[in-house]
Amino acid sequence: MTGILDALAERLPPGAVVTDPDVVAAHGSDHAPFCASGTALALVRAASTAEVSAVLELASEHGVPVVPQGARSGLTGGANAVEGCLLLSLERMDAILGIDTTEQIARVQPGVVNADLSAAVAGHGLYYPPDPASWEWSTIGGNAATNAGGLCCVKYGVTADFVRGLEVVLADGRVVRTGRPTAKGVAGYDLTRLFVGSEGTLGVITEITVGLRPAPEAPLTAVAFFASARAACTTVTELMASTAPRPSMLELMDRASVDVVRRYRDLGFPDDAEAMLIMQSDRGAGLAPGDLDRFAGLAAAHGGDALVAADAAEGELLLEARRSLAIALERAGSFLSEDVCVPRAALADLMEGVAAISARHGLAITCTGHAGDGNMHPTVLFDADDPDQVARSARAFDEIMELGLALGGTISGEHGIGLVKRDWLETELGAVSLDLHRGIKDLLDPKGILNPGKVITMEGRRR
Template identity: 50%
Template sequence: MTGNDRPGTSPEVHLLRERLSSSLPEGRVVTDPDIAESYAHDQAVWAHYGTPVAVVRTRTTAEVQAVVKACLEFGAPIVARGAGTGLSGGANAVDGCVVLSLEAMDAIVRIDPLERLAVVQPGVVNDDLRAASADHGLWYPPDPASAPWSTIGGNIATNAGGLCCVKYGVTRDYVLEVEVVTGLGDIVRLGRRTAKGVAGYDLCGLMVGSEGTLGIVTEATVKLRPAQGRQRTVAGYFDSVGDAGEAVEAVAAAGLTPAALELVDRHCLRAVDEWKNMGLSAEADVVLLGRIDTPGTVGDEEADRMNQCFADAGATWSAVSTDEAEAEALFAARRLAFPALERLGPVLTEDVCVPKSRVAEMLRRIEAIGVEHDTVIANIAHAGDGNLHPLLIVDDGDTAAQARAQLAFTAIIDAAVELGGTVTGEHGVGLLKRDGLHRELSPEVLAMHRAVKAALDPHDLLNPGKAF
């Protein structure tokens, strides 16, 4: 059976389930429809998802290989997933697929303080790796807002970033080596653990950000850094997102590289206040939060310079925090913004990224797009590297508002591409950004992507229909 002949009839489904069950330990294969439904989609609002024929919860690389070989035999698509925290539909099931859950592969195999690396299975939660690294005086920098729940495998799939990536880079900068089960059922190791190495193509790097379309990562070796030193927090209040954007450009123009530079607007502040009673929305329309972790007096001087950048850009109030608890509360509010808004109704999440010099213009365009399409758009952002997360808020069940929000979503993507940006900074293309990717990439470059996919997954079984 070829990859285009998906199992659809009951006898085929029954045989596939039998084949999976006979190849795996008892309890790995789940066919209960209610449980399967819970594994069939990520957190992307309004992204279509299909019905899987089974969910398989693997625990070893050999079990993943057995699933791939069974699916090859029956021509069944495979959709790998971690914790399901994605926001682009990249882990959504397609009809007739096997959902391969890697969440139980959650072992931190080892941490090597000498080489400053960790070997982990894909189901390890980001924050758990950070905590285990800290026990050795080390640090794993990529820190998406979902770090308390998202897994390293999912972070690799989307090349996740986070608050610290403005200075310390994204997931791809930390993945040294991966063990992968290919679309042909082979187990391969890509990359290397040495400090240097340029032999062959960077196939390890190719896997990072591929959203499960080129292979299934079953183990990863990641770089660690020495633990962060003392951090100084600089907070600024602004009357508009555009003014805050001007401050972001001023920080870059001053030659500063903050450890974090985050934006939270009044919609997010209000939602956090209503949930956690933190009292932030009474003080500011927009908050810009910066962190400096440069050691010694140089770091103190940089924090003062950032504070001056905020003031010069029109901050109504700004200061270098002298209260560590207060500073932590401000960053906690930033991390709480998305779940706080989710409590109010469906949130369609954007993930565009533009050059730092265009952040202010992009934020102003987002505001105008919200007005044009009569859609409430909240803004949080990794502003320091131009990665913006406009959050489009719609009342549940309001189909007219949903249609307007989808038009606004497209307009934001178009504006980002027009300003020299990209459709996704860290959430992945998935389903929601496929049309945008076609606007960002030329036909020739899309053809190159398809050629790579055909070479590594010739039967088109790995997460088909995603990305492009």
């Protein structure tokens, strides 16, 4: 192993290779519980595509695994170290290379923070819609690697819907460009979509060209409280099935989620509500009020008590409960957050099924998420120092995965697979599809050095 460290020292600038065990260990995992992480050989802080290429070329020659990393804000173990690997950090590649207002695109390096890109393009009257909950610290490279979603997906779509092209370093160090900056283009296979969401298992993304939109007007907000989760879900399905324009946000929080937030910060919401919907419209002062009134009317028809914000500032206050949930969960103790996505017609069944799992295992499980997409985040709360609770939380996780699939859904709407859900992937995909996945991995990474063991395992590959 010292051979590759010497070779890296020769090819890379001073300070790029870090072997201090404390520093390396601090970069050994993301935010996922229940995920093993190995001891990495070194942390490599790359500052250019050429440096990434050199790292992968040498790693391929020496047969050393490489785990690409961004801000390590993921929740599935996708950035966790494997034994004897190089942790390849892309955080230093944080330049916005260009903003083209004519074509409405931006070229960025993978280490650019989502919020920084959003602020930069806003200065040109443009908008980058994908906004994962971690948008203030997650990077565009990590967003692309996991095909991240966010609160505005219901109207605008996920990261893949905005990635027009990529620069990717392959496992042997070769560099390939995929896609194109034009608004349209269908020449050849869609390699861009292949790499987006591949979680660093097929190549390392070193540049992203993203499409932008004209900046919308400041959104207006409404909130509605319901006596049952099913009533809230019925409101969602009727709103989304209507011919009315889509909301720019439609979020659902169950009672357990609101209670967790209340313990962190009391926002004055009613104590007896079993579910809360938050809806936004960004169609401007002339149209948004009508959208909110339509939502309030639907909510009332299902027993909901709706409140329409008077202005954007009041709307931000109503949205604070949703934005505060992540911090509130962290303060509540250990948790395992999931992101099953089901057809909207099955949303109520998912909510009630999660509540039943919570009761069966005697564990608090919050259920909140992007109701307009059917993408919910059941989050199991447990005491990490109690072995019985840890075991029950693992069983609850499996039952949530099983429930999502039984309802015609998927095990991941936006978080990715990583390590946490890898063993469930074949259940969803089936043996033939999984074999195709392994074939693609084998073609692009024949030595198996790129983020090995994540997303899929190569055992059982039929050649």
